[in-house]
Amino acid sequence: TVFIDRIIPQIGLDLLEEAGIPYEQHTANNELSKAALIEKCQAHDALLTAGWGPLDQEFLQACKHLKVIALHSVGYDRIDIQEATRLKIPVGNTPDVLSEATADTAFLLMLAVSRKALFLHKKIIEGKWGFSQPTDDLGFSLTGKTLGIFGLGNIGYELARKAKVAFNMPIIYHNRSSNQKAEQELGAKRVSFEELVSQSDVLAAFSTLTAETRHKFNASVFAKMKPSAIFINASRGSVHHEPDLIHAIQTGQIWGAGLDVTDPEPMDKDNPLLAMPTVAVFPHIGSATREARDGMATIAAKNIIAASKGERLPYLVNPEAYH
Numbered sequence: 255t256v257f258i259d260r261i262i263p264q265i266g267l268d269l270l271e272e273a274g275i276p277y278e279q280h281t282a283n284n285e286l287s288k289a290a291l292i293e294k295c296q297a298h299d300a301l302l303t304a305g306w307g308p309l310d311q312e313f314l315q316a317c318k319h320l321k322v323i324a325l326h327s328v329g330y331d332r333i334d335i336q337e338a339t340r341l342k343i344p345v346g347n348t349p350d351v352l353s354e355a356t357a358d359t360a361f362l363l364m365l366a367v368s369r370k371a372l373f374l375h376k377k378i379i380e381g382k383w384g385f386s387q388p389t390d391d392l393g394f395s396l397t398g399k400t401l402g403i404f405g406l407g408n409i410g411y412e413l414a415r416k417a418k419v420a421f422n423m424p425i426i427y428h429n430r431s432s433n434q435k436a437e438q439e440l441g442a443k444r445v446s447f448e449e450l451v452s453q454s455d456v457l458a459a460f461s462t463l464t465a466e467t468r469h470k471f472n473a474s475v476f477a478k479m480k481p482s483a484i485f486i487n488a489s490r491g492s493v494h495h496e497p498d499l500i501h502a503i504q505t506g507q508i509w510g511a512g513l514d515v516t517d518p519e520p521m522d523k524d525n526p527l528l529a530m531p532t533v534a535v536f537p538h539i540g541s542a543t544r545e546a547r548d549g550m551a552t553i554a555a556k557n558i559i560a561a562s563k564g565e566r567l568p569y570l571v572n573p574e575a576y577h
């Protein structure tokens with residue numbers, strides 16, 4: 255039996271039903287406390303989770319009987335993978351199916367910031383669409399500008415492809431290993447982190463959140479960016495240091511920022527970023543298309559079904575769990 259901690263698309267539930275796997279779904283609009291989640295998981299064999307609470311050592315120790323943890327997300331920073339592996343709990347995620355949607359979100363942020371779109375929309379709502387000079391409300395064109403990607407994987411590739419087709423943007427990226435597909439198909443160039451920071455007109459972060467990438471984009475990095483540059487984050491909020499980002503925009507070190515993720519989430523309504531003309535913030539909607547979410551629910555259910563048959567998860571994060 256499976257415990258599901260949020261409402262997931264019906265397609266995932268249908269797959270479980272067809273496979274004869276009973277489930278209990280938490281349908282209230284609240285995040286279960288760790289204690290409540292532990293209690294629920296102790297009554298089931300598997301967890302399918304779209305929540306945000308940390309699945310840390312304490313949780314995993316209390317639920318070491320779990321046969322599988324199927325994340326309804328591509329990111330797996332909220333789970334202590336090392337501990338899950340040590341306890342031989344296979345963990346699955348939902349890659350690929352959300353790449354397009356998340357890249358679209360980054361693309362939308364990039365355009366919105368370059369044209370101050372959300373700020374100008376807000377101005378109309380506030381009844382402030384008045385007389386305007388040809389020199390007012392100017393943004394800048396993205397055509398031919400350099401797109402830099404920090405962590406070019408599937409999502410970064412999709413953004414790069416769209417940016418290349420739509421705006422003929424040259425692509426540079428910084429990764430631990432090179433991305434052959436992006437180099438061959440899009441002419442992407444792998445550069446050092448310093449070059450990425452100083453040469454990008456739009457700098458998009460898609461890295462996974464690790465100890466190494468936490469607050470990677472901080473005051474010292476923003477100080478080295480172009481004053482005309484846009485910073486985009488559609489990965490995890492703590493990949494950038496928010497007070498440093500606010501300061502960098504306020505002091506003109508960078509032009510603006512587009513954020514689909516913040517730290518903490520939800521963002522406080524009085525956050526100074528929300529009043530800035532060259533900032534766009536979304537409430538973590540990267541994968542929020544029907545297509546992507548159906549794909550995620552399908553994959554998460556497939557991971558549970560495989561585990562129920564004693565098979566290896568098709569979308570597995572920790573192969574070492576089987577050793």
Ligand code: 8YV
Nearest residue numbers: 304326327328329352540541
């Ligand atoms: C959310 C995400 O997890 O996949 C990820 O890593 O951040 C998002 O897709 C999603 O909202 C969970 O349902």
